[in-house]
Amino acid sequence: MKDAVARLTPLGVMVLALLREDDMHPYEMIRLMRQRHDDRIVSLTNGTMYHTVGRLERGGLLAEVGTDREGNRPERTTYTLTDAGRQVVLDWVRREIPRIDRPVEFRVALAEVHNLERDEAVSLLRERETALAASLELHQGGRAKALAKGVPDQYLIEVEREGILLEAELTWLRELIARVADTDYPWGDAAGMPTDRYLAQREAARR
Missing domain, CATH: 1.10.287 (Helix Hairpins)
Known part of the structure; x- marks a missing residue:
């Protein structure tokens, strides 16, 4: 697991974190990240996204769960997060939060x-x-x-x-x-239940 954490890039972490929300295809990931302005933090292009997804799949951190095609659109492959992928995100965040010498990584870890x-x-x-x-x-x-x-x-x-x-x-x-x-401060998955805005974002990103 240590090697997997060391090899992770900031974009790789953000991809795995997205898949914590739900299974997605790379095109949806790109659109959702742009809607959220995550490209403020990491460089985001179609090429880097597909390369990153491929590398994460080879590392066993995500897995293909199906393909679909709508109309004349290219075939889209949907990915899911593996248990190893879920764990490596947490380990990467744990490593980066205390460090003060890696500003880009810290911004991703903070997110x-x-x-x-x-x-x-x-x-x-x-x-x-x-x-x-x-x-x-x-x-x-x-x-x-x-x-x-x-x-x-x-x-x-x-x-x-x-x-x-x-x-x-x-x-x-x-x-x-x-x-x-402060325990009154909302925190974690329970505090981030899907809102109407989030669901609208997801729907727009799938198109």
Whole structure:
């Protein structure tokens, strides 16, 4: 399973996460991801989608469950999530949430963290908080030492910016942790029951 997690790309995770919702064909996946603006996070083309689906199938993370053809449209193959695929998404999210050196992977993991139990999600987010706080202290301390040694401020602008961004993310993260830790905050599959908007999205993506 470790190898499967290591080989997963952000797009691969998003494909597997989509199949947690229902069986789908790649064309539906593409349309649904575009409707949700997931292409803000990952590059999304027909070629990369079909390549990713093929690789996930060869890895045993998803499986073909049927094909259909409507009118003059090309034949479409529908896929389902395997037990291994379901588990590898969770393991990938667990690995990426605490890491602060992989921003793209973190954004995908954050989009899927609701698949974890509340307590585990809070624990992993707190690990990230600790890592961010340490990184912020390092940046702020390093800049202060450099200024004290007479390094011109103009050479430290990037360091200053990084520290400000870390401080802002840390503030946001602490607010998020408090929100998720609150048991009144809706969380998990039960909180995400299909809405009319979701069902309309799915119907539009199937066409």
